Amino acid sequence: MISIESLLSGIEQNHMPFLAHALTIIESSKPEHFEFQSRLLSQMKKASKLSKKIAFSGPPGAGKSTLITEFALRLVNNDRNAKIAIITIDPSSKFTKGALLGDKTRMSRLMNIPNIFIRPCSSSGNLGGISDKTMEMISVFEFANYDYIITETVGVGQSEISAYFISDLFILTLIPNSGDWIQAMKKGVLEVFDLIVMNKSDLDPDGCGKSSKELLSSLELKDNLDSDLVKKRIFCCSSITGSGIDELISATEYCLSNEEMIQRKKVEKSKNFEVFFEEKLTSLYLSRIKNVEKNRKQFDLSIQNILDNKWSLNEGLEFLMGNATLNL
Ligand SMILES: Nc1nc2c(ncn2[C@@H]2O[C@H](COP(=O)(O)OP(=O)(O)O)[C@@H](O)[C@H]2O)c(=O)[nH]1
């Protein structure tokens, strides 16, 4: 296997195959990669740049991939040198590997732009809206000096906490009359979004305006920002005609550099950290249990003893916690 030093140096010199290789290793669930992954991530963290991390969530079909395409094209137009990474998490990839490229195909207009790197990602081991490796993939792109790292989440609607944690700015994409989807969200989840896009305004301009007003009146705005642009919070956009997207980008840049918003997010994240930590810990623990053979055997033994009524559920869990090899 390639050495960590060579891999890091290849990425620093902007060699795409090295970047792709690092992402593949990070995504691996093979136990022989665990130690390498940990060392690689800790080396990267030491030399990471602070990228702007933006996550787009929303129901399937709302137009997230199309919106991200238009958004990224404009970022590149504004700054030819901007490096943009896009991580797409396709819900259907859970069932058919073939659909993994679904979002990437939607983004075909971005394919030949040298500074844009699109990485589809399986949603297996799903943490609220992202995959269990999305956060680590973001670290790789940060080390690789990407200016923007955009994640398209699965849009699970209920728990979005992980997608919220991995981003500096969280954007919800809706279409007019998405009331049912909003209703399905857990209480308070709507509040974790910084900006909301009411997309497909070309199809239904009046519906977009009406839905935006209704939504805005139900939102409890957390801060008192002086920018009229951001006061709106909700943007009627069309990813097809491009209307409203420049406004969205200005609001995005404003939020990402506004000290009040940055501080508010920090406080908010520290309050919610336990929930995120729980999701991450559970997924890490399960991956070590499922993928390390010795642990897997103890897991099976534990289940068997519970099912045979020899052990209580607690005994089974304590046995696993005491015996599983979690250290690398
Ligand atoms: N008319 C119109 N269609 C759109 C718009 N945005 C996306 N679409 C279409 O909606 C469908 C779903 O878009 P997609 O980006 O794949 O949605 P996603 O599942 O949220 O990623 C596609 O057929 C898009 O062409 C828009 O602003 N206006």
Ligand SMILES: [Mg+2]
């Ligand atoms: Mg999509």
